[in-house]
Amino acid sequence: MSLAYTAERAQEIADNLAEVKAKLDETLQNKGASAQKARLVAVSKFKPASDILAAYEKSGHRNFGENYVQELEEKSKELPSDIQWHFIGSLQSNKCKVIAAIPNVFIVETVDSAKKATTLDKACAGAARAEPLRIFLQVNTSGEESKSGMLPSEVLEVAQHVVSTCSHLKLAGLMTIGSPNPDLENGENPDFKALNECRTTVQDALKINDLELSMGMSDDFQRALLQGSTNIRVGSTIFGSRPPFSKTAA
Numbered sequence: 453m454s455l456a457y458t459a460e461r462a463q464e465i466a467d468n469l470a471e472v473k474a475k476l477d478e479t480l481q482n483k484g485a486s487a488q489k490a491r492l493v494a495v496s497k498f499k500p501a502s503d504i505l506a507a508y509e510k511s512g513h514r515n516f517g518e519n520y521v522q523e524l525e526e527k528s529k530e531l532p533s534d535i536q537w538h539f540i541g542s543l544q545s546n547k548c549k550v551i552a553a554i555p556n557v558f559i560v561e562t563v564d565s566a567k568k569a570t571t572l573d574k575a576c577a578g579a580a581r582a583e584p585l586r587i588f589l590q591v592n593t594s595g596e597e598s599k600s601g602m603l604p605s606e607v608l609e610v611a612q613h614v615v616s617t618c619s620h621l622k623l624a625g626l627m628t629i630g631s632p633n634p635d636l637e638n639g640e641n642p643d644f645k646a647l648n649e650c651r652t653t654v655q656d657a658l659k660i661n662d663l664e665l666s667m668g669m670s671d672d673f674q675r676a677l678l679q680g681s682t683n684i685r686v687g688s689t690i691f692g693s694r695p696p697f698s699k700t701a702a
Contacts (some may be wrong), residue, residue: 455505455530456512460646462506468690469494469511472673476684479677493517493538494556495669495687501530507690508532513618513657515558521547528554540685543568544599548575559586561627561666561683564601566613569621586624587614588666588683591650593643594631599700601628605648608657615658625664625683630672641672644679 465701474494480487495517498502507513514534518524519541528537536558539551543562551557552575563569569587576585588612592601602610607626614623630643644667651663666683668676673684688694 453680454500455502457502461503462510465503465690465694466510469507472686472689475674475675479674480690483678486676486679490677491515491683493540493683493685494690495519495540495685496527496691497523497541497687499691501527503533503691504531510536517561517687521550524557525550525554532643538685543572545571548572549578550580552576552581552626555581557585559588559624561588561592561658562600563587563610563614564590564592565623566610568617569610571607571622575620576605581620584620584622588625588664589614589623590627591647592630593628593646593650594634594678596631599629604646604650607667607677608653611654611658615660623660623663625666626654627666627683630667632671640679641675643667644676 475490476490476492480490493508493515494513497519504516515536515538517538517540524537524539532557536554537556538558539560540562543560545568547573551560560572563572589607590601591604592599592606593604613625626647628643628647630641634641634643647665647667648690651665655663664682665680667681668684670686670689673686675683
């Protein structure tokens with residue numbers, strides 16, 4: 453895997469990152485006193501490791517998101533160890549051991565059942581990680597059959613399971629992808645509103661007050677920030693369009 457990149461490519465990525473960050477900062481400034489800090493995850497799936505290194509060295513960026521375990525594993529071995537990796541793809545039980553063994557996985561954003569939480573917890577115990585692995589619970593707020601995630605009505609039960617039985621995991625927040633065509637008639641994205649309501653339910657029941665909200669991507673991250681997102685996932689706006697899916701990446 454080549455880590456070489458051109459000055460032109462590094463500048464292109466740096467400019468794109470700076471533009472997204474400027475929009476992030478402006479949006480939070482416009483939100484005013486109620487604004488929380490928000491993290492920008494640069495989604496690097498199918499992009500060469502050299503692009504990630506360019507963003508790392510040129511822009512000082514550290515948070516990157518990957519959708520496929522094999523790709524994440526390979527890149528984590530090639531790239532600096534202080535990168536904070538976010539796994540944002542569909543979580544498969546048979547891949548949990550691989551994820552748990554990557555020391556600088558910062559968070560798994562796509563835990564969508566109590567069963568998978570238990571499997572990941574056992575994998576983390578076996579990997580002897582230095583501290584509990586952060587996770588987000590993925591919620592299918594739009595009810596689309598094509599999307600992964602638990603129903604909003606299931607979130608509290610799964611959250612209770614994680615907190616009470618998964619000592620090698622840390623419940624850090626909730627995540628949603630949401631509908632590509634939400635009804636914005638009332639001025640709010642209903643998927644983002646639903647995730648906020650799920651967080652309130654969990655925090656009130658479990659006496660937790662610092663759960664994050666991972667919501668918002670390239671097309672809707674500014675609206676997500678206005679509705680309380682603390683973690684946005686932006687890919688093509690930073691790195692450009694992606695090549696077609698390859699089964700070898702899974």
